[in-house]
Amino acid sequence: MTRIIRTVEEWQILRSELKYSDTLGFVPTMGALHAGHASLIKRSISENGYTVVSIFVNPTQFNNPDDLKRYPRTESEDLNQLEKLQVDYAFIPDYQSIYPDDFYYKVTENNLSLTMEGTGRPGHFDGVLTVVMKLLNIIRPTRSYFGEKDYQQYMLVKKMSEAFFMNVEVIPCPTVRDSDGLALSSRNVLLSKEDRQRAPLFAQLLQSDKTAEQVKVELQQSGFAVDYITDFEGRRYGAVYLGKVRLIDNIELKQNVS
Ligand code: PAF
Numbered sequence: 001m002t003r004i005i006r007t008v009e010e011w012q013i014l015r016s017e018l019k020y021s022d023t024l025g026f027v028p029t030m031g032a033l034h035a036g037h038a039s040l041i042k043r044s045i046s047e048n049g050y051t052v053v054s055i056f057v058n059p060t061q062f063n064n065p066d067d068l069k070r071y072p073r074t075e076s077e078d079l080n081q082l083e084k085l086q087v088d089y090a091f092i093p094d095y096q097s098i099y100p101d102d103f104y105y106k107v108t109e110n111n112l113s114l115t116m117e118g119t120g121r122p123g124h125f126d127g128v129l130t131v132v133m134k135l136l137n138i139i140r141p142t143r144s145y146f147g148e149k150d151y152q153q154y155m156l157v158k159k160m161s162e163a164f165f166m167n168v169e170v171i172p173c174p175t176v177r178d179s180d181g182l183a184l185s186s187r188n189v190l191l192s193k194e195d196r197q198r199a200p201l202f203a204q205l206l207q208s209d210k211t212a213e214q215v216k217v218e219l220q221q222s223g224f225a226v227d228y229i230t231d232f233e234g235r236r237y238g239a240v241y242l243g244k245v246r247l248i249d250n251i252e253l254k255q256n257v258s
Helices: 008-017 035-047 065-070 075-085 124-139 148-163 186-190 193-198 200-206 212-221
Strands: 003-005 024-029 050-055 089-091 143-147 169-173 225-232 235-242 245-252
Touching (some): 003 008, 008 089, 024 035, 024 124, 035 075, 035 143, 035 169, 050 124, 075 089, 089 124, 124 148, 143 148, 148 169, 148 235, 186 245, 193 200, 200 212, 200 235
Parallel strands (some): 003 089, 024 050, 143 169
Antiparallel strands (some): 225 235, 235 245
């Protein structure tokens, strides 16, 4: 049985009852769980004595109120999935539990967070880093798992854990893709039928041998609104819009592409 915890106090009691030698894996999510989340959860279960998954649609990381309103919320289906995966604990707090300070305190990074996702979405990473810091402080896991689809987020969380000497291992997990190559994302369900058919071209072009500029032009010619295609430290990152839906992806660059 997956035990559901909705308050910080309840979790803290359970956490203090875990033995010192018990390892605890943590997968933070915003719900609308898909096979990408399942792969993080399975990895956590295989590497730890206990696993806790949080579900919290974090309002402070949405720079666009419509995006927050549209974000899929599927709590009972999510709980069924956690049950099937045999997750020990589901932590599902409300806003007040996580933000008793009303977001007067925040974690800000002033370098990597100002590029790529940070450029088009001002304040986004302040919200992400703040909620992840809060969740890690509440859950106190041994290991925490992040999907490589959000590679910039993974790097920022990892560097935050190092900068603040946090006692947690931050582990990246490979992006899970649909059979047509589209990276799994909770936002994919919001795509219209036509846009869903067009979407795999994004991953295909990112993975091609073309330059970032060529990829950008070809995506624009195919009806994508391109936010950025950027090569950075051996990876190619991209963000596009299809209709109102924002998709992001990234891949490791092959040696011969610069
Ligand atoms: O990747 C996500 O789903 C979110 O950014 C996270 C890490 C759960 C923080 O809200």
